[in-house]
Amino acid sequence: MKSKALNHSVVTFSIPQRLAGLMVLMRPRQWVKNVFVLAPLLFTGMFAQSSAVKQALLSMLLFCMASSATYVVNDWRDIERDRRHPTKRHKRPMAAGSVTRPAAAALLVTLYALLALGALVQPKVMSVIAIYIVLNLAYSFGLKHQPVVDIFIIASGFVLRVIAGAMALSVPVSSWMFVTTLCLALYLAAVKRRQELARSGTGSREVLQKYSLGLIDRYAEMSATGALVFYSLFVMSAHTELIVTIPLVLFGIFRYWYVVEQKGGGESPTDALLTDWQLMITGMAWVVLCAWRLAGGS
Template sequence: MHATVAPRSSLAQIRGLLTLMRPRQWVKNAFVFAPLIFAGEFLKLQSIEKVALAALIFCVASSATYILNDLSDIERDRRHPKKSQTRPLASGLISVPQAIMLLLVLYAVLLATWFVMPAVLYVVLGYLLLNLAYTLVLKHQPVIDIFTIAIGFVLRVYAGAMALSVPVSSWMFVTTLCLALYLAAVKRGQELASNGSESREVLQHYTPALLNRYAEMAATGALLFYSLFVITTRPALVMTIPLVLYGLYRYWFIVESKDGGESPTDALLGDWQLLLTVAIWAVVSAVSIWPEQPL
C-alpha cells in the first residue's frame, strides 16, 4: 500500500507539474522540422515561424499524452523501483486531481489552436486518439505497441508538412517510420534488459533476440531508404549518408555500453558526439540543398 506523503511546498509542486509534462521529451518533436529542410523552406522566416508553432503545439500534445499515461499507470509505477521515486504521481508529489486539472488545461490550449492552425490540429487530434488507444489497449499488444510509437513520429513529420502546406514524400514517410521503429525496438529491448518482463506487460511476449532483430531490420531499412532518397532525389545530400550511418552506430554503442536506450531522449542529450552528429547533419543538409528548388 502506498505510504502517506508529507505535504510538499508550492515550489516543489510546480516543479512536479513541470516534470509531469516531461519537457526533456520535447526534443522528439524536432521531427516536425524535417519538412522545413527537405521542402527547401528553411530560408523563409514565415515558414520557420509556422513550423516552430506546429512543434510547440506538438509539445503541448505530447505532454498531455504523458500525463494521461501516468494517470493510467499510477499503481504500476508505484511498484516500480525507479518510477516510484521519479514520477510525480507515483511518488505522491502531485495528486491525481492536480494532474487532471493540468491535463484539461493542456487540452484547452490545443483546442484554441484551431483558430491558428486547423490543419495541424487535425494531425494532433489523430496523435491524441492514437495515444489514447495506446494507453488503454495497444501498449499491451506485442508488435502493435512498437508500431504505435513509430506512427507517433510519422505524425510529427506530417504536422510539419501541414504547417507548410507541402506534401510528405514517400521517401520521408518510410524513412521516418523505419527510424522510429528502430528507436522503439531498442527502447523495448533496454526495458526488458534493465527491468525484466514484470515492468511492462507487453515485455512478457518479447525476447532480447527478437527485439534485437527488429532493431537491426528497422535500422537497415532507415539507412537503405534514406540512401535511395538521396541518390535518386537529392544527390547533393550524399555527404550526409555517412553521418546517418555514424549516428546509428553511435546510438547503438550508447545502448550496449551505457544502457542508454530505454530513453532515446536521454541518450541523445547525454552524448555530445550524438548531438554533434545531428547538428552537423542539419547544417550539411541545409547547405547542400540551399541552391536547389523545393521538391
C-alpha cells in the first residue's frame, strides 16, 4: 500500500512539473519584448479606439507564440552546448531534462498550428511573422555563428515587431521609427553579446571567439548614440509634443548602461528591465507621458 501511494504521489507531481517545464521552455518572461508591437498603436494615437487595441493585442499574442516557437527550436539545437554551460544546464528545461524532445516537438507543432490559424485572422501580420520565423530558423541553423550578422538578426526581430504592429492597424511605419527602433535594438543586441563574452568567455557561444570587448563596446556606443539622435529627430519633426520625453529616453540609456557595467546585467535585456526598479519606472513614465501628450495633454 505504501509503495502504491508513493508511486501515485510521484505521478501526481510529475505532471505539473512537466507542464511548468514546457512553460519555461516558451520563456514567457521574454514576451516583454513583444510590447514593441504596440509602438505604432501608441504613436498613431489609436490607443483610444477599442478595435485598434484589440487588433494590436492580437498581433502581440501571435508574436508571443512565434517567439516561443523560435526559443524551442533554438534550445533543441543547443541542448548539448547548454548542458556544458554553467547556468543554462540548470535553467534550460531540455538541457536540465525536465522537458523531453517528444514533448518539445509536440509544443512546437502546437505553436505553429496556432500561428497558421492566426494567418486566417491577420494575414498581413502573419506575413511579417513568417519573415521573423525564417530569419530565426536561419539564425539557429548557422547564422548565429557569423559575427555582426548575428547581432543584426537579433535586432531585426524588434524592427519586425514594430512593422507587425503597424500592419495590424493598417498604418505605415515612419522612416524615423524604423531607424530609431533598429538602433535601439542593435544597442540591446550588442550589449547582450558583450555581457555573454565578459561573464562566460568564448566558450558559451562559438561566435564570441570572433569578438572582443572593445569592438562590441564601440558597436554599443554607436548604436545608443544613433537611437538617441534619431528618436530626438523623430519627435522634433513628427511629434513635437513629445520633446519632453527625450530626457526620459536619455536617462533610460544611461541607467541601462549602469546596470550593465556596475550590476552585471544586460545579458538578458528583459531581466535587466524587470529587476531594476529605476528602469521599470522610467519605461512606464515614458509610456504614460507619450500617451498623455498624444491624447492632447498639455
